[in-house]
Amino acid sequence: MLGHTRVTIRDGGPADAVGGVVPRWVALPESVEEISVVLGACADAGLAVTPAGARTKLGWAAPPERVDVLLDLSAMHEVLEHVAGDLVVRVQAGIPLARLAEVLAGAGQELALDVPFPEATIGGTLAAPSPGPRAYRYGNARDLLIGVTVVLADGTIARAGGKVVKNVAGYDLGKLFTGSYGTLGVIAEATFRLHPLPADRRWLTFECEGWEDAGALLRSQLEPSAVEIDHPAEGLSMVAALFEGSAARDRAEAAREVLGGGELRADPPSWWGRPPGSPLASLRCRVAPHVPEGVSVRGSLATGVYLASGATDLDAWRSRLPGDARLVGLAGEFTGDRWGPIPSLPLTRRVKERFDPDRRMSPGRLAGGV
Amino acid sequence: MTVFDRLEAVFPPDRVITDPVRLRTYECDGLTYHRATPMVVVLPETAEEVAAVVRACAEFGVPFVARGSGTGLSGGALPRSDGVLIVTSRMRRILSVDLDRRQAVVEPGVTNLAITEAVRDRGYYYAPDPSSQQICSIGGNVAENSGGAHCLKYGFTVNHVQALEIVTPDGEIVEISEDDFGYDLLGAFVGSEGTLGIATKITVRLMRAPESVTTLLAAFETIEAGGQAVSSIVGAGILPAAIEMMDALAIEAAEAAVACGYPADAGAVLIVELDGPAPEVESQLAEVIAICVATGSFEQRVAASADERAKIWKGRKSAFAAVGRISPAYIVQDGVVPRTCLGEVLAGIDALQDEFGIRVANVFHAGDGNLHPLVLFDDTAPGEGERAEVVSGRILDLCILHGGSITGEHGVGVDKARYMPRMFTDADLDTMQRVRCAFDPGGRSNPGKVFPTPRLCGEVPRVRKGSPGEIF
Amino acid sequence: MDPELIKDCVHCGFCLPTCPTYVLWGEEMDSPRGRIHLMAQHNEGVEMSPEMAGHFDACLGCMACVTACPSGVQYDRLIEHTRPVVEREHTREPRDRAVRALVFALFPYPRRLRLVKPFTRLNRRLAPFLERVHPTLGALAELTPPRSRTRPLPALVRARGRRRARVGLLTGCVQGAFFPDVNRATARVLALEGCDVVIPRGQGCCGALSLHSGYDARRFAKKTIETFEKAGVGTVVVNAAGCGSSMKDYADVLADDPDWRLRASRLKVRDLAEYLVELGPVAERHPLPMTVAYHDACHLAHAQGVRAQPRELLGEIPDLKVREISESAICCGSAGTYNLFQPAPARELGERKAARVEETGADLLVSANPGCTMQITTAMRRLGRPPIPVAHTAQVLDASLRGLGTVR
């Protein structure tokens, strides 16, 4: 059935499992057209498909109800176009972030996303975003994305956006697909706006007991690119702030004045931008959150986006958070409701119905069986 | 029972407008050559009232159009003569300001500038700054994903809206937030030009005001030299808050209107604004000046005070309206090209001027390649209006040819819907239509905008029973 | 309504946020852009319906929209041309008509106004009753300030020190009748700054009230020009914002008559603050240790564009703190006869302004227009707040120049 597509197909095995579900086949397309052919064939045969990048987060979100074909994008790893003068790059979705970073560094530029797992791909980063430290300054993946090519469940190839940094023509499909966890279609290519590499980077770290201590930094005009906290299950927390620019050092020093202490360094602390452990939950809370005993939390004091590890009873924790906070179980075993309330779920469902009426794209990975 | 009866039951009489003379004052937005008198105008004050109107529209199969301050430049708020115009100008309360969260929650009719004014004293501001910021509504900004001069560094509306309460086209009140896990519905809604529902509450990010702001005015003999300076500044790794450029004709107009005193004989001026921590701004300013001199700038002025800054900006900000003083009529175009193609595209526009005998003044957000060519014509001279239309359309073709866009910030609206097929394939447009159908299967929310041909949604396709069978 | 003037409007909406009626109601047809649209409709042949007339009547004529407009739309001229059309084509309710007739029979005539003044205390008590008869009568009664002693001003006040100029002073009808102290202070300040001040007797109304309401102002204009010509002054200093703005328009009002137009354009009209800044300070400023809030009168700030000068003059006074009032561009609702004919929105605007004034925490409210200060203190009284003391810019300067240490 997939043989006629001429796309590389192999049998799936336990190493290809998605949240414990082993696919029958793994397809390795090499172009947008090949993705389309595979998806078209899967549509004809009613096969369920899960796209995959470097598989660093394939186990995040709920396990899919079924997977017949794992669509592995690792063969699509090219930089298609890098116009340094425009600070724009167009890539295939399977390119690892680290490889892209190397290419861009050659021109003194970067895609301002933090890379927790160097092998993670662009497609995976868009489909399963989890903002890193510098999201405070540069935004999330969705904020840097200016154009996409996606392939829908029925094989339709669609583009949105473009290769200019400013563009409001038509709906922004790229944004819609960020956070889709492979349930809407396949991200095949993406275009990003880039930033010049900063002249210098300095970190200021300091230990503290409360979360409020870093507030002065956020109220200052020193423009940190990131303000992160590492709140371990036991012991003192550490806050680290990053300053970027030619005067990074002066600003970091000024920040030390503001805080009345701290250590200046040229490299980040070891925990910077790494998940705190497992099981892993995503926490969004814009004020200092209540953290239960035995739970470690890392993330951005500036944006209120954290990863937490050690909490298994999500309902209990949720009940002690402010109303606008969100706590979602990402990876691992949890008791209680994995998703928590999602007011927009009915709309999400309706979008899913229009894009994937047969429920063949990673069905059941998101809340409400989407 | 008609939709009127339903509206009259919900609203006091002074908030339902049916008098034809009054209705006509709503016939257009900032783009005045598309006009239609709405069937009825309502002025809701709460989300529940908006929802009630939208439900009434659903019940009677009547289309509706949202309108904020009516400053849109693409006819997005053009009413339907068979529909209800829902005007948010009375929903203008700032509901909360929370500086610990660096957030404000506002109603859609609040003006863009009002948000900044509410927090300026405390050292904060709302970053997106369309030139119309004193009057355009935040709801309109959300619908258009509006930008402004300072978006080069800080991004557009979509980068600063954190959550929305919306009334969906079936009249439900739903919240969408950047904190939601799953599809970025918020990102899809922002910029949807009122076709996916009506925003009734907006949570925006507030930013700390920069420590230092410096504005530089650099004059060049030619627009090419100015363009070269832009490329070099960006190439040097500097990200100014804004880089704006005006050509000789635009300078002439601004001079006539506000006597901005830009250097005489300049073929182009560049306005570069740097902001941030003081030491950072200082070192960047020196570098920018050096680059301008190296690329041939014959005069540079640095504004030292807020007053001097305002003076430099005055010419730029008044440019649109000022063109009215050197030409009886004009079209404001909005297109985007990759920054590196600026020179070629400007040469192309020059060629068009010669070919059609129509003057074009160029004002643009040079930092992000967003052109605002002002196509000048005399509406009393036979045929000139049509020729200006053609030139205006050709400019968009040039943008598309160079991989750009037909709109950078004014939106597609009714005006540019016909250009959409030049930028997108049928498959692209059909895919966008799926989003539309998910939100608005009845096609009642601002129909006829953005997309060239009305498409029907049909029922949600029934689930096809797959047989992941033993075929292979 | 000149179609060419209408065409200048590009429908950008920049004028909306400063328009008081738009601020109140958020409706297009009660915004400058909407009103210009209505004028265009009328030009196209749409009749002057009661609805349309209502939106023109609701316009305060504050001209904030003129200041705000980047395209240079001359709304001031547009509305001045529209008012007479409304009067001609729109038949008002009989009650409205009677009240308008009363106001126009009374206000432009200083003598008649002085006659009603003794009754104004009584009027205040009668206000609730009058209100029931017609809202305008209530407004009229509420506004009239308590009596104060009147001593006629001399016909000439000589310059102190070296004489630098010779100017005429317009005493104004409302100003002259209700606020004689302001004229006295104005004359003293001018004299202390080295001006001979000529104050011709028998000045009438300058025509402002009529001009701003669509009535013929030409007779008043001619008489005023004549008076000052006879007095032999080339420059007339005006301390009432509304009068200054209409006098500056004389050439336009008398445009049909070339001879009168010429005479009008020969007469230099200056607002007091504008004139003093042009002249430059010589007299010593003594300290006034107090905090004042400066209120922009529309007819000064918008119609005459005089915004910086009063602030500059106040700023030069040692120890005086000047506070800005937020929403300063928005009218207080007084606007000439507006509070008389449109009492409900006028009140709402007055109360809004009163709240903003209170926020400043100032000891004294300073403005160049008696109508404004009356309006704001009346609003405070209505809100049950202790009304803030008020003064004209001239009185503050006078107190400083004379070293009184405080205003009154």
Ligand SMILES: Cc1cc2nc3c(=O)[nH]c(=O)nc-3n(C[C@H](O)[C@H](O)[C@H](O)COP(=O)(O)OP(=O)(O)OC[C@H]3O[C@@H](n4cnc5c(N)ncnc54)[C@H](O)[C@@H]3O)c2cc1C
């Ligand atoms: C501490 C930390 C910091 C991080 N910082 C950032 C950051 O700054 N910015 C940011 O954006 N991300 C950030 N991430 C996310 C990170 O980049 C992920 O590692 C990445 O999303 C995984 O990519 P992958 O190629 O391994 O995807 P996979 O693990 O292979 O797949 C992840 C999910 O995406 C789907 N998917 C993969 N490819 C596609 C495709 N082409 N089309 C559709 N669906 C697809 C899969 O079905 C799966 O559901 C961070 C993560 C952590 C833990």
Ligand SMILES: Cc1cc2nc3c(=O)[nH]c(=O)nc-3n(C[C@H](O)[C@H](O)[C@H](O)COP(=O)(O)OP(=O)(O)OC[C@H]3O[C@@H](n4cnc5c(N)ncnc54)[C@H](O)[C@@H]3O)c2cc1C
């Ligand atoms: C002189 C001038 C300068 C301008 N400069 C800029 C600029 O620098 N940058 C820029 O981006 N734009 C600019 N604009 C365009 C315009 O101001 C913006 O598009 C603005 O966002 C429109 O806001 P509005 O409230 O006037 O919306 P309207 O014109 O009333 O409506 C615009 C669109 O938004 C929809 N809409 C309105 N409210 C809602 C709501 N609550 N929910 C959903 N949909 C809604 C309408 O249906 C319509 O499609 C300028 C316009 C003018 C006249």
Ligand code: SF4
């Ligand atoms: S004069 Fe004042 S009230 Fe009248 S339209 Fe202009 S701003 Fe509004």
Ligand code: SF4
């Ligand atoms: S600001 Fe001027 S041009 Fe714009 S709508 Fe108002 S009157 Fe018209």
